[in-house]
Amino acid sequence: MADRIKIVTATRAGFCFGVKRAVDIAFDAAKKSRHVYTLGPIIHNPQVIEKLRSEGVAPIQSIDNRKIKTLIVRTHGVTNEMSARLGNKSYNVIDATCPFVKKAQRFAGLLRKEGYQVVIIGDREHPEVMGLMSYAGPDCIVISKEDPLPKLRSRVGVVVQTTQPISVLKRFVGESIDQVKELKVFNTICNSTALRLKETKRIAKGVDAVLVVGGKNSANTTQLAKFCISMSVPTYHIETAKEIRKEWFKDVKKVGITAGASTPDWIIEEVADRIRYIGGRS
Amino acid sequence: MADRIKIVTATRAGFCFGVKRAVDIAFDAAKKSRHVYTLGPIIHNPQVIEKLRSEGVAPIQSIDNRKIKTLIVRTHGVTNEMSARLGNKSYNVIDATCPFVKKAQRFAGLLRKEGYQVVIIGDREHPEVMGLMSYAGPDCIVISKEDPLPKLRSRVGVVVQTTQPISVLKRFVGESIDQVKELKVFNTICNSTALRLKETKRIAKGVDAVLVVGGKNSANTTQLAKFCISMSVPTYHIETAKEIRKEWFKDVKKVGITAGASTPDWIIEEVADRIRYIGGRS
DSSP: OOOOEEEEOOOOSSHHHHHHHHHHHHHHHHOOOOOOEEESSSSSSSHHHHHHHHHEEEESSSTTTOOOOEEOOOOTOHHHHHHHHTTTTTSEEEOOOOOHHHHHHHHHHHHHHHTTTEEESSSSSSHHHHHHHHOOOOOOEOTTOOOOOOOOOEEEEEEOOOOOOOOHHHHHHHHHTTTTEEEEEEEEHHHHHHHHHHHHHHHHHTTEEEEESSSTHHHHHHHHHHHHHHHTOOOEEEEEEEGOOOOGGGGOOEEEEEEOTOHHHHHHHHHHHHHHHHHOOO | OOOOOEEEEOOTSSHHHHHHHHHHHHHHHHHHSEEEEEEESSOOEEEEEEEEHHHHHEEEOOOTTTTEEEEOOOOOOOOHHHHHHHHHHSEEEEOOOOOOHHHHHHHHHHHHHHHHHEEEEEEETTTHHHHHHHHHTTTTTEETOOOOOOOOOEEEEEOTTTOOOHHHHHHHHHHTTTSSEEEEEEOOOOOOOOOOHHHHHHHHHHHHHHESSSSSTTTTHHHHHHHHHHHHHHEEESSSSOOOGGGGGGOSSSEEEEOTTOOHHHHHHHHHHHHHHHHHHH
């Protein structure tokens, strides 16, 4: 029998503060009320959504559905227009927006009020960014990783999608500073994102392969996977242990496990168990 | 006879707006009054200082000298304490501080008032920076080109010595942004400094040698010379045409002339004349 596979699991893998809070709110609401819905998937993890569905909490797209008794606003937040519309509803609304996203929304509104041209660093298709845009106003600009720098006004204010890598913000401030007279940046990148990326980097350096666990629709999980690939370590982005293939571990003595902010512990544990099982039989 | 030496003179060489204004103020004051003094050299160019001296305007170090009838505050500005002391004097005080330096002083005071940790990017020995420090308050930090990044507080406000190269500011914002939660930067680098550097770069690329004309004590002139040296073009930093040596032009077909913000036109013209004379005799 070959040596067992050594597993290094990131201590910062899995639920961040905002996700844990939102998922707790949803399970708690399920206990207290019937006809509980989340406005869109509460987090970007299909397995957690399924587990919630089995407890009676389902995602819904329309806020006008008559079945709603309790509606939960998801971690990524909503636009200020949607927030105002929800304020007029007769049903119970629970705001599970991540407090760090709320802060970024407040900063976007403040920069707008202070007369800055507001720049949002992030992915314009991401619900968090769509929310931020509504606070930043119609003149705001969204800049994503690969975007060339647009012509900027002389006073620019910046907020950042909480799960962006710091490199994108660094690039923007470095490139924009000689175009502008005043630059006010709220570095709203969540600390847990930065620390998770840092730990993943450290782990990826010392292993033969990395398993990145989390929703295929999760921006921060996908980012972790891309990051590991850029370090030239064999990388597998999986949602569950079922996707693991034995052949991935040929000649692998040490494997790293990391996971996005929306990946629950139970899935990470199943992944580790599955590798132990494969390692024991190799 | 060999071909004549072709000369390319930077259109932006010489007096910037603030220097021209200050020198005009000094010559004008000399006409209107006797016992006119400047608090330190009005600009960093010994030849201009000598010319002013011949008109009756001399630099002085103490503001308490009884001979003073008119005192001119120089382009680099003074500390807020000095400004207050001058306000109590019975003699005539003319403020020739560059308006762009004044603006940087105001921004430094504003950042302090708004509770930011104020960072000044510049040379801590330069009188302009000493002035800025007094407005930024006792907790401010001065960061020069080669300085390692210190530990920063979470809210940082930045002003820049008007004659700094943009590269130093770029480095600071890029390196500091992942340490801080909020960064407010007033890019107070004077446009004329940036444009002069840009034009010098363009000229240095296409010539066999560059003459950088200006005070040896002038920060922005020294910076131009360093910049040309970094481009691996033979570079000579001179104050006047007298320093030019014929042997510099052996095998030189094309020479560039650039000059700092405090270099008067007449010196630049003397330098060009001297090269023409050498070129004609080679």
